[in-house]
Structure formats: C-alpha cells, structure tokens
Amino acid sequence: MGGAWQYFQDHHQEIWGWTKTTLWLATLPVVVGLALALPVGWVAYRYKWSYPPIVSGAGLLYTIPSLVLFVTLPGILGTKILDAKNVAVALTVYTFALLVRIVADGLSSVAPATLDAASAMGYTSFQRLVRVQLPIAVPVIGAGLRVAAVSNVSLISVASAIGVTQLGSLFVEGFQQGKFPPTIVGLVIFIAMALVFDALILLGIRLLTPWRQAVAAR
Amino acid sequence: MTVSVVAAGNGLPGLDRVPIWFNDPSNWWGPDGLVIRTREHLLYTASVVIIAVLIALPLGLLIGHTGRGVFLLVGLANSLRAVPSLGLLILLYVWFSERIHSNADIPYFIERGGLASFIPAVIVLVVLALPPLLTNTYAGVQNVDPAARDAARGMGMTGFQVLRKVEFPCALPLIMSGLRSATLQVIATVAVAAYLPFMGGLGRFIIDGSQQITQAQYGYPAMLAAGITVAVLAVLADALLGLVQRIVVSPGLSGRSTTRRARGRGTPRPTAEAQLADA
Numbered sequence: 001m002g003g004a005w006q007y008f009q010d011h012h013q014e015i016w017g018w019t020k021t022t023l024w025l026a027t028l029p030v031v032v033g034l035a036l037a038l039p040v041g042w043v044a045y046r047y048k049w050s051y052p053p054i055v056s057g058a059g060l061l062y063t064i065p066s067l068v069l070f071v072t073l074p075g076i077l078g079t080k081i082l083d084a085k086n087v088a089v090a091l092t093v094y095t096f097a098l099l100v101r102i103v104a105d106g107l108s109s110v111a112p113a114t115l116d117a118a119s120a121m122g123y124t125s126f127q128r129l130v131r132v133q134l135p136i137a138v139p140v141i142g143a144g145l146r147v148a149a150v151s152n153v154s155l156i157s158v159a160s161a162i163g164v165t166q167l168g169s170l171f172v173e174g175f176q177q178g179k180f181p182p183t184i185v186g187l188v189i190f191i192a193m194a195l196v197f198d199a200l201i202l203l204g205i206r207l208l209t210p211w212r213q214a215v216a217a218r
Numbered sequence: 219m220t221v222s223v224v225a226a227g228n229g230l231p232g233l234d235r236v237p238i239w240f241n242d243p244s245n246w247w248g249p250d251g252l253v254i255r256t257r258e259h260l261l262y263t264a265s266v267v268i269i270a271v272l273i274a275l276p277l278g279l280l281i282g283h284t285g286r287g288v289f290l291l292v293g294l295a296n297s298l299r300a301v302p303s304l305g306l307l308i309l310l311y312v313w314f315s316e317r318i319h320s321n322a323d324i325p326y327f328i329e330r331g332g333l334a335s336f337i338p339a340v341i342v343l344v345v346l347a348l349p350p351l352l353t354n355t356y357a358g359v360q361n362v363d364p365a366a367r368d369a370a371r372g373m374g375m376t377g378f379q380v381l382r383k384v385e386f387p388c389a390l391p392l393i394m395s396g397l398r399s400a401t402l403q404v405i406a407t408v409a410v411a412a413y414l415p416f417m418g419g420l421g422r423f424i425i426d427g428s429q430q431i432t433q434a435q436y437g438y439p440a441m442l443a444a445g446i447t448v449a450v451l452a453v454l455a456d457a458l459l460g461l462v463q464r465i466v467v468s469p470g471l472s473g474r475s476t477t478r479r480a481r482g483r484g485t486p487r488p489t490a491e492a493q494l495a496d497a
Binding site: 060063064065066067068071072074075076078079080081083147150151153154156157158160161162163168170171174175178179180183184186187190191194195198 | 228229230232233296297299300301302303304305306308309311312313315316402405406407409410413421424425428431438441442445446448449452453456
C-alpha cells in the first residue's frame, strides 16, 4: 500500500490528466444517454405498437460487448482508433439502451387513478407527463441511471486494452511493469469515482422525490 | 508479409476490408484462426458460467428462502459492479504470474505457460458473473407470492420442499434473466481477458490487432471481424437462453397459459436490478 501511495505522489500530474478524461467519459454519456432515452422511452410508452421494436432494438444494442463497440465505432464514425470519442459514443449507446425500457415501463407504472385525478384537475396530457408521471417514475429511472453510471465507469477501463489513454492506462502500466502500485492506484480511483457518482445520483433522486421522505418520516 | 492498407482519413483500413478478411479461408481454419478462437471463446464462457451458477444458485436460493444476508448480498453485488474488470484482471495476473510457473496445458483450452493468465481470468469472469445471478435468484425467491408459499406450507411441505417445488419454479423467470445477463457479461469480458498473454478466445484478434492496426490481415480488419463474431455469439447465446427460458418456465407463470385467462393490464414489475439498486 505504501508503494501505491508513493506511486501516486510520483505520478500525480499524469494521473490528474487521465482522471479529467475519465471524468468527462463517465458523465457526458450518462447525461446524453438519459436525454435520448426520455423521448424515445415516452414514444414506446405512448404508442404501444412501437414498444416491442424499440425495446428489443435497445436490448440488441446492449448485447454488443464494449470492446467490440470501441473497436467498431472508428470504422463507422471515421474517428481514430485511440480517440476517446469512441468510448464516449459507446457508453452513450449503452446508457440509452439500458434506460429506454426503464423509462417506458416507469411511465406506464403510474396508477390509472393518479392519471385520472391529474386530468380531472385540468392538467393537459403534457403537463400530466411532466408534473405527474415523470416525478413518479423518478425512483425507477434513477435506479436504472445508477446501474448505468456505475457500470459505465468500470467499462471505461476496458478501452485501455486497445490503448485509449485515460485512468485505465494505470492498469496497462501495472501490467507492463509487472508491479502492483499503478494497478492499485487505478482500482482505488475507479471504484471511488463509481461510488461518488452512485451517491450523487442517489442524492438527486432524493431531492426530486421529497414526498418519499415525508411518507417515511410519518 | 506486411501489407499495409490505409484508406480512411483516420489511418485505418476501411470497412470494405472486412468481407475480404472473412472471404479468406486461411483466416478461418488456421491454427489461430476464427474457428479455433471461437471454440476457445465458447469453452471459456461455458466453464465460467457453469462455475458461477454452481456458486450463485444455491447461495441465492438460500438467501431468498431464509431472508438472511440480504444486506450483505445487495452491498456486495452493487460494489462488484463498480470494479473495473481490466484492473482486477491485471492485479490478479501480476499476483499469480509471480507464483505459478507450471507449463501444464490442456489442448484447445489452456496454452503452454498460460496457467498464470487462465486462473486470474477465470476468477475475474466468475466474480463478474455472480452479481446478476445472485441478485436475480434472491429477488426471484423474494417475489414469490406469499399466498403460494403459505399454501405449500399448509399442505405440509417442509422448508426444502417449499424451496424446490414452489419457490424455485416461481423464481425461474428472474433466475433465467440473471443467467442471460451473466452470460452476456462473460462473453464480453472473455474478449477483454485476451489482454493477458497466452489467453485464447476471439479477443486475441482484437488485442493483437491493436498493436499492428494498419496491417491488412492481422490489423484492423481482423479486429472488426472478430468483434462482429463476438457480437454474433452474444446475440445467439441470448436468443438460445431465451428459448431455454420459454421451455423451462411454467406456462402458468409466463402468461402463456393454455387457458387464455384475461391478462390484466397490471403494472410491470421493475427489474430485479432496479429493485436492488433502489434498496
């Protein structure tokens, strides 16, 4: 462990640079993936005939192994093989694929009586969607978002296997030197990052669903 | 022979090289061709999934049945998801490669000198396959209608009989979906495990290709061809397990009952993963 700390001190500048790349790779795809999954999930919920093709299409996307997507995207997008953009696009695809179904199911899990009550109060169907259905679906969508965010962080490291530089490069160093310290430093930062994201999303869910705490406190 | 073909602006051989690669029989049937690599990939996947099921199924059923150790299980499953697979793989490899100096080999399975790679790879793959299997098995048992459990008890079944005849069959849909996610996870990560020397499987093409990317036969075209093959394996495995699921799950549970009862527009159950993440 002392060796790991020493390694961290000796290489902190390099590690900080990699951490910055890893941070945007971990955040941007989750945000974009969610932003895409909300409207598409709504379509799957609103137009029942579109549910099976959308959900199975998303399932198929989710089936593609990450390493395969990292390798294939340069051929499709014309990016360089070591470009971090490939990783960002791949993780966006996974986040989207995971969340589409959850959004659609979350929206349709709202009790019909609740919807009727909202309509009776004079909500238009758009107001009802934004102010009733989405808030009620937040815990379900949030749980999916946590899974996506945490697994994305650990998937980022896979890109190092083909040489994309980010924090996973610490593992490559550990492998090449046959030594523990870089690998341990990498594992610690990756796991810490995943836990922080998880905690932040959990906090977001709590802030967006104040009624749950109110009920729990009674 | 080192033919370098550079077509696109990104300095990589174009996608049109992939069909050419697939068309060359020597890429299929050589000693390290597509067929042998695919066989290795499937062998690794099958052995890892079997080991993981042997561990996770009894443990998950036990936790679901007794309700003990749930907190530990949820915490463990969630934290395992955060572990970067490549990091764990390399950590274990560094540890084992100092300690294993055996030259044992198993034809088509472990290459000579590959034991120091193979053991860490199997450990990491099993560790990754456990969370979906464990959480889904546990959640499947937990989700069993309490009335069904009570009825079984009322009929005089012992705890083990309730587990075997009621809880396990009722939990099968979720167990099978856990098995499917675990299998996909393993197929994907077997490719990553090729980062370690002497490991076979289709990831070999991808890892080796990334060292000589502009090369026409072993570079980017081979990486893409192997990548497509891994993706096809994943889709086929998922479809196959979906078929198995249809066969083993009781029709009364899957809503395909022969007595076409009215299916209520009930609320869809959140997935086990989502439930646990919410816990």
